[in-house]
Amino acid sequence: MISKARQICESYLREEIRSNDEKGILPSKNRIAERLLARGDELVDVYEVVHTKLARDDIAWKILLGRLLTTAAFWSLEKIAQARAEEKALMELNQSIAKHAHALSDLLVDRDDLHNRSSFSSGTHYDICEVISEASAGNSRFSSYLKEPLDHLSSRFDMKYWPSLSSCIRVIGNDAQNAKTAADDPLTAAATRSTRPSKADFVRALRESIDEIRGDWLGGIPKAFTLSNDSMATLVNVLLDLPPDELVDGTYVKNLGRDKKPRISASTR
Structure with missing residues (x-):
């Protein structure tokens, strides 16, 4: 029964x-x-x-x-195994990002040095404000609220007040290298x-x-x-x-x- x-x-x-x-x-x-x-x-x-x-x-x-x-x-055993694999992939990606970011930062420093000491230039970005504006070109909120204030700041304060592209990339690399996955x-x-x-x-x-x-x-x-x-x-x-x-x-x-x-x-x- x-x-x-x-x-x-x-x-x-x-x-x-x-x-x-x-x-x-x-x-x-x-x-x-x-x-x-x-x-x-x-x-x-x-x-x-x-x-x-x-x-x-x-x-x-x-x-x-x-x-x-x-x-x-x-949360079957298969899905737990997938979650564990994703954790491993994230850790590996962060280390890869760190490696490539540090390499890119060094390349940007070398390019700036060559621009400054040689008789050639390549017309590439060096101003972080220009990079932000171009990267945000498709962002209507940026265009409506941030572009004008950023342009104003960019014209008011020259490059010695802003981080270099190489410094920004190196910060990204350091952040990824020191990341603690949880x-x-x-x-x-x-x-x-x-x-x-x-x-x-x-x-x-x-x-x-x-x-x-x-x-x-x-x-x-x-x-x-x-x-x-x-x-x-x-x-x-x-x-x-x-x-x-x-x-x-x-x-x-x-x-x-x-x-x-x-x-x-x-x-x-």
Whole structure:
């Protein structure tokens, strides 16, 4: 006999599938919901805990189930691997920008020197204000609000008051060289915290995702609410659809502990 908690939770999942299908959206979430329905026997204890402990406002348990679908849909092991690859690509791009910017800065210095000491010139840019104006030619806001004041300043203060092109490029290079790459949000930080990919990435992402919906507001998950290590292991196995030889257990989850929060980009805190 199917328990009441399971019936209620699975009714929610079916309604999510129906609603998404009707709107033609979120097929990835529907696939996760269908997976939960197909493996419902494994989730009996999880549903019992979720519905019993979060039934106070008849909203929190729905929000938690929705968060499980979202996390599994958008933070699969493959997508976490992609995020980690993007982090590596960003670091490599910054180092490449630094290298080329420093080289370009040196070339600009050499060109200025040749212009000054030789009997030739090439008519190229040397005035930062001219570069800004030309680069902003297609920007109507610049033309409307900044061009005239910049032209006024440029005519009033000669080149000794302005940075050289080579100095500007070198600043860009230094900025890229000294850049510290960090995730823009706690969930990304949690999922990509370790240097080596593993199922632990998803466990951390799932924990962080649940933590994000904790609060005293209507529908918020109480701060005291927890899922046992065994329940978390069951969710990981089902949400990731792990094969029998790759299943995790409560001990695996417990051994991960509560990791120290990784660094988040200051601009998004």
